[in-house]
Amino acid sequence: MPSLFEPSDEHRQLRDMVRSFAESKVEPQAAEHDRNETFNVDLFRQLGELGLLGITVDEEYGGTGMGPLETCIAHEELSAVDPGFTLAFLAHALLCANNLNQNGSHEQKQKYLPGLCDGSLIGGMCMSEPGAGTDVLGMRTTARRDGDHYVLDGAKMWITNGAISDTELGDVFLVYARMQGAGRNELTMFIVEKGFEGFQLGQKIHDKLGMRASTTAELVFDGCRVPAENLVGEEGTAMMHMMRNLEIERLGLAAMSLGIARRCVEIMNEYAKDRKSFGEPLNRYGQIQRHIAESYAEWMAGRAYTYEYASRMSLDEPGTRLDSDGVKLFCSTMGKNVADRAIQVLGGYGYVGEYRVERLWRDAKLLEIGGGTIEAHQKNMTRDLSRMTKLR
Ligand SMILES: Cc1cc2nc3c(=O)[nH]c(=O)nc-3n(C[C@H](O)[C@H](O)[C@H](O)COP(=O)(O)OP(=O)(O)OC[C@H]3O[C@@H](n4cnc5c(N)ncnc54)[C@H](O)[C@@H]3O)c2cc1C
Secondary structure, eight states: OOOSSSSSHHHHHHHHHHHHHHIIIIIHHHHHHHHHHHHHHHHHHHHTTTTTTTTTTTEEETTTOHHHHHHHHHHHHHHHHHHHHHHHOOOOOOOOIHHHHHHHHHHHHHHHHHHHHHSOOOEEEEOOTTTTTSSSSGGEEEEEEEETTTEEEEEEEEETTHHHHHHHHOOOOEEEEEEEEEEETEEEEEEEEETTTTEEEEEEEOOOSSOTTTTTEEEEEEEEEEEEEGHHHHHHTTHHHHHHHHHHHHHHHHHHHHHHHHHHHHHHHHHHHEEEEEEEEGGSSHHHHHHHHHHHHHHHHHHHHHHHHHHHOOOOOOHHHHHHHHHHHHHHHHHHHHHHHHHHHHHGGGGSGSSHHHHHHHHHHHHTTSSHHHHHHHHHHHHHHEEEETOO
């Protein structure tokens, strides 16, 4: 039966394929990489064989040419077993590959996208800085032209896939900077490769609360020399690239929260059927019923909003920020609350790793921060809504 979540047989097949890979390959390694704070690069490259690393990239550059709805399905299914691994996937497939596919030149796409799609290159996107996150236009990284190169100076913070181990950089990054003397809104984007002079790993960030199976790094640009052909678009025009890419990023992050919530509902539901207290299964008690039933209803509400939005958003045109912020605002807190209830339903067993919900709860929290904090979504949405009088 076609549904909002699987409008065609192809969507159902995609969900089945990703779920099967997630359950057979991703789930068994998730706890270990969370515990050790390591990124499973070999498994990650296998996503390329499934066509997921270039999920929205045009087929001529090695991608699978799919859209927002398929992007939701892939993120929801992978995140249900391992949100940390899925965050690395999102940074690579959406923040880097999709961004380049949308905004790069034919030559840039020919050079970088096939490797990003097959997983031989690992990519990321550098927007945040040590002193500028929500206030992203307060970024301090500068660029200046020097002959047939640009020279970048500054530091980027919290970069997913910035490192693939404690000492090794990721391969390719889209880096936002400001040309010296340019205005606040005039950002410029560059493609920076591992090995470019002046580009270094500052530090791999340790001791994260969650998302520990993805790496997070500070990257340093110290007179970093970038060939002029690696300028993406025109100087000063990258705000548009950023805005357009944030919409699909927020959709993917919302879908990750949906995966977390679905898994937590499944786990608490199963547990409450089996576990007895005072001679009765837990699911006979009203307080437990409330945790389970409200979690299911909130998951489905978030799912309906997210898939409805995905079915009408366009990768080519920005302009749906209200709902890209809206789905992430709703789903990120919903996913965290559902994971919290799952721990409560499992009692002491929920508090330890074996039942997975404590890991999902830790991972869920990041989704209220990364890709825009919930306060940023509230600010953006209220600004967009203030321009409207009637809603339909
Ligand atoms: C694990 C992880 C992975 C990440 N991956 C990437 C990545 O790949 N690439 C990348 O570029 N960035 C990445 N980020 C950065 C992320 O997008 C930022 O952390 C986020 O945008 C918030 O910025 P900040 O941490 O500087 O917090 P701040 O902006 O300093 O905010 C601190 C608090 O103040 C609030 N606040 C700030 N301004 C206002 C305001 N005007 N009104 C009300 N409240 C306000 C915020 O909502 C928040 O609660 C990642 C972060 C993490 C933790």
